[in-house]
Amino acid sequence: MTLFGFHCSQEQIAPSQLLADVKHAEQAGFDAAMSSDHFMPWSENQGHSGFTLSWLGAALAQTTFPIGSVCAPGQRYHPALIAQATATLGEMFPERYWVALGAGQNMNEHVTADKWLPLEQRRDRLEEAVDIIRRLHQGEWISRHSGYVEVEDAYLYDRPAQGVPLLATCITPESARRAAGWAEGMITLNQPGGAHRDTLKAYRDAGGRGSAFLQVHLSWADTYKQAVETARHQWSANVFGPPLDQDLATPAHFDTAAGEVSAETVLDAVWTSAEPDQHVEWLSAAAEDFDAVYIHHVGQHQKPFIDTFGEKVLPQLKGT
Template sequence: MTRIGFHASHEQIDPRQLLTDVQHAERAGFQMAMCSDHLAPWSERQGHSGYAWSWLGAALATTGLTFGTVCAPGVRYHPAVVAQKVATLGQMFPGRFWVALGSGQAVNEHVTGQRWPAKDVRDRRREECVDIIRRLLAGEEVSADGLVTVDRARVWERADPTPLLIAPVVSPASATRAAAWADGMVTINQPVETLRELLQRYRDAGGRGRTSLQVHLSWAEDEEEAERIAVEQWRTNVFAEPVSWDTETPAGFDAMAAHVGAGSVHGAVRVSASTDQHVQWLGEYAELGFDDLYLHHVGQSQERFLDVFGERVLPQLATSGRG
């Protein structure tokens, strides 16, 4: 049965309010949560970028939910630092934390002043980091001299069980590659045929663990308001790779999105004032074979969304066997 979780967007909501929101999500019936880990938002209109790792400690301590975050080791975060953070949360909250290890986006990583490498180099660097982090979490002393340099690193805290290292993927090709190392896979909503192929490629390549989908959606009491929220908050997030990987500032995203209209946004966000329509869309994703769906209402106010979806959407998915 597919589980339904809440996505906490640090780019859009300040961390104090977001902590209140995730506590509210648990009361509303959401079964788990995940969050972003950004240094910068996608747009100046979003306007936030709290430090996810501090927030995760508070969120895990004040709810009973499991949590995950997407993190990019290799530039802004050295893999030894990532391993220490992962081990600490895993030791404090056994079995309740996972991390998805990505190859990074320039909007967060350019601040170190290092040259932004090509995607194939970033993928190889990510795989080096995964190996380093996994060995450190196992208690090994690690040295490395490749795309990432490590000198006799050791993480002294041990988590039992070891937190899962999940692969964030956006294409069938990346799903095939990630299957070699990942303990599970997470992606974002895309055309159904793309998602079906992505899942198939991951499993055919030997991919193990749970598969998760982060669903960007916009709901409001009327259709016009739902669309307004989606366009206002998420029009900078409609760009395909490599634009989304390589653009360095929120101002750059805003400039590119100045003329993006509602039609383009509907391709990236499920927009409807009808909760029945959202149930149908989410049911389709569950039927594709995703184990977990994380719902991301792209508005900056979450309270009404959480109440309404807790009352009208989650029960329908549970009754249908989809949630």
């Protein structure tokens, strides 16, 4: 049975409000949650970027359902510290936390002032980071490691009994095929023309194991006009594919690029409707291929969305 989760958008909502929102989402009937991880928002219109790893401790402590997060180890985060942080969350909240690892985006990683590497080198660095994290999670003492990152005498004294699933973030079939060699599951996002299914197929065809999750960007409001306005205001800077979305450095860069984005392009990326039944149709179709669907209403005010979907959408999706 597919789980339907609530996406916690750190780049759009202040951490204190987002904590209230995720608690509300659990009460409204969502099965799980997932969180983004940003140092900067995509756009000045979004205007937030709470520290995800701090927020996760509070969110897991004040809810009972599973919560996962994305993370890009290797530049902004040293993989040994990510191993420690994720192991601590896993030890405190057994079998409730997973992490999806990716190669990162310049907008979040450039703050270290380290060189932003070409894509293939970033993928190599990610696989190196995954290996370090997994070895530390398994209780290995790493006396010395040299590569894209350096490790010396690293060991985790507190580890979860059941481990923390290390998933992959995959947007393209190419990234999915490569991730199939190391990931314990994968997560992708809805793309125009159903391209997310091509990404999932590439992962499975390459031998990818574990659960497959889908993050869906959607916009709902009382009227279609309001839903469209919300999507355009909040998500016009988020519709770019590689390499633009990976290489631009600041919200100002994304906002400048978004000036040329049409309403049609935004609506291709964001499932937009004022009708709950339309969202049921879209999400039901998505659930046919994925083990969990994480629903991201791209607006900054989540309560009306949570209440409406809790009353009119989730019961239909769950067959009740």
